[in-house]
Amino acid sequence: MTSSYWLRDDRHSLVIAALVWALIVLVIAPEGFDYSHFPTVEAPTSGAPLTRLLWLSMLGLGILAAFWRPALSWLLLRELNPFILAFLALAVASAAWSIEPSLTLRRDLRLITFVMVSMGFVLNGWHGQRFQRVLRPILTIMLGGSILFGLIYPQYAIHQESNAELVGAWRGLTTHKNGLGALSCIGFIFWFHAWLVKDAPWFKALFGGALALACLLLSRSSTSIVATILVAVFLLMFLRSPRSWRPYMPFAVGLFVLVLLAYSLAILQLVPGLDLLLTPIVAFTGKDLSFTGRRDIWALVVEHIDLHPYLGTGYGAYWSPIPGSPSLDFLTRMYFYPGSAHNGYLDIVNDLGVLGLVLLIGYLINYVRQSLRMLVVNREQSALYLALFLQQGITNLSETHWLCVTSVDCVLMTLATASLARAHLECHLHRYFGVPDLRAAASVSPFIGLRPAEITAQGNEFGT
Numbered sequence: 001m002t003s004s005y006w007l008r009d010d011r012h013s014l015v016i017a018a019l020v021w022a023l024i025v026l027v028i029a030p031e032g033f034d035y036s037h038f039p040t041v042e043a044p045t046s047g048a049p050l051t052r053l054l055w056l057s058m059l060g061l062g063i064l065a066a067f068w069r070p071a072l073s074w075l076l077l078r079e080l081n082p083f084i085l086a087f088l089a090l091a092v093a094s095a096a097w098s099i100e101p102s103l104t105l106r107r108d109l110r111l112i113t114f115v116m117v118s119m120g121f122v123l124n125g126w127h128g129q130r131f132q133r134v135l136r137p138i139l140t141i142m143l144g145g146s147i148l149f150g151l152i153y154p155q156y157a158i159h160q161e162s163n164a165e166l167v168g169a170w171r172g173l174t175t176h177k178n179g180l181g182a183l184s185c186i187g188f189i190f191w192f193h194a195w196l197v198k199d200a201p202w203f204k205a206l207f208g209g210a211l212a213l214a215c216l217l218l219s220r221s222s223t224s225i226v227a228t229i230l231v232a233v234f235l236l237m238f239l240r241s242p243r244s245w246r247p248y249m250p251f252a253v254g255l256f257v258l259v260l261l262a263y264s265l266a267i268l269q270l271v272p273g274l275d276l277l278l279t280p281i282v283a284f285t286g287k288d289l290s291f292t293g294r295r296d297i298w299a300l301v302v303e304h305i306d307l308h309p310y311l312g313t314g315y316g317a318y319w320s321p322i323p324g325s326p327s328l329d330f331l332t333r334m335y336f337y338p339g340s341a342h343n344g345y346l347d348i349v350n351d352l353g354v355l356g357l358v359l360l361i362g363y364l365i366n367y368v369r370q371s372l373r374m375l376v377v378n379r380e381q382s383a384l385y386l387a388l389f390l391q392q393g394i395t396n397l398s399e400t401h402w403l404c405v406t407s408v409d410c411v412l413m414t415l416a417t418a419s420l421a422r423a424h425l426e427c428h429l430h431r432y433f434g435v436p437d438l439r440a441a442a443s444v445s446p447f448i449g450l451r452p453a454e455i456t457a458q459g460n461e462f463g464t
Helices: 013-028 049-066 070-079 082-096 101-123 130-152 177-197 202-219 222-240 243-268 274-285 295-307 326-333 344-376 379-395 408-433 452-462
Strands: none
Touching: 013 049, 013 101, 013 130, 013 408, 049 101, 070 101, 070 408, 082 101, 082 344, 101 130, 101 408, 130 177, 130 202, 130 379, 130 408, 177 202, 177 222, 177 379, 177 408, 202 222, 222 243, 222 379, 243 344, 243 379, 295 326, 295 344, 344 379, 344 408, 379 408
């Protein structure tokens, strides 16, 4: 079935890209953009007036962008990973039983903002490489800005704490060395992928990759360094391996997912005896299951989880400095405040219970499934989405990023999730309308699940 020219609609693409850039900067920067004072906890009791205004603006613009074309938005929702929507619904509902309802509602609004901006991003001015071509520049700017910030204002960009782990470690424009490490790792992934698939000139890829590596080493984030090495090897194998190896790549990804889930469940102690599977690794490394000495933090968090195992104590509500918060037990029992469980899976269970963990696992499995489905039509894009999943899967073993609205990783993964959905919608449109006529500079709009008659009836609204 063919149709008339599909008219490319880029009228608002730059505005939406600017919105995404602003959101990324807002999440990376400290509260109120005040680099002279860093909070010692992850969840301040209240936001600065400027910050509240910016977040409300982001939310309003995100909703406007997402529903600029309501019918197209509905079609995108039908292809979007359903578990992220279910997780969002659970997070909003958790305000009813949260130990800090106001904090949970603030976190809910941020998560809604992430989803709305991500939907708007893929609904306006979309093309196959829009995801990385919009994100690479802003990540590079933030990394370059981190180095300049460290050279000009080292007292703000470099940790001044006496803790041996933090002495001399750079945090750049982020709030912590691990934040800069994660940002550097993701930046390197984007530029390394661009070099492998020739999506950018080699000298640009070299500059961007070198900048990311410099920030990575300055951050001294061991988790991100390990993740960078493993993801780089993965991308090389996935994109440059002999063709005879390619049929086995999905099985390798599936094996990684199974190992990751087994390790996570062993940490959470949800399946009795599962940790026995990992004792050889622990014996070989000479460390505990955390591999980073964070087992004591996990033990206290697990104690709190046992009190509310099924629904948790509210999305983002536990890590609060408010007097009476159960998280303050760390100050009396461990004499410091970690600010997070330093494990993305553990924090999800702590906030939203076993139900939240089930939704997270469903989200991850569906994300991998959609990424693997892309192998048939676009191996290069599939590799990028899987590389991001691999990076997140590793870093969340010792840091909290999964669906955590205080982490820029959450923004990037939400954008990746929406981009995956839009890419699949494009494929469905081709089945109805054929390949777009490139002479007309056509861009396509998806109509997944619609009958041909329904597509024809709605064609004008989508620019056909």
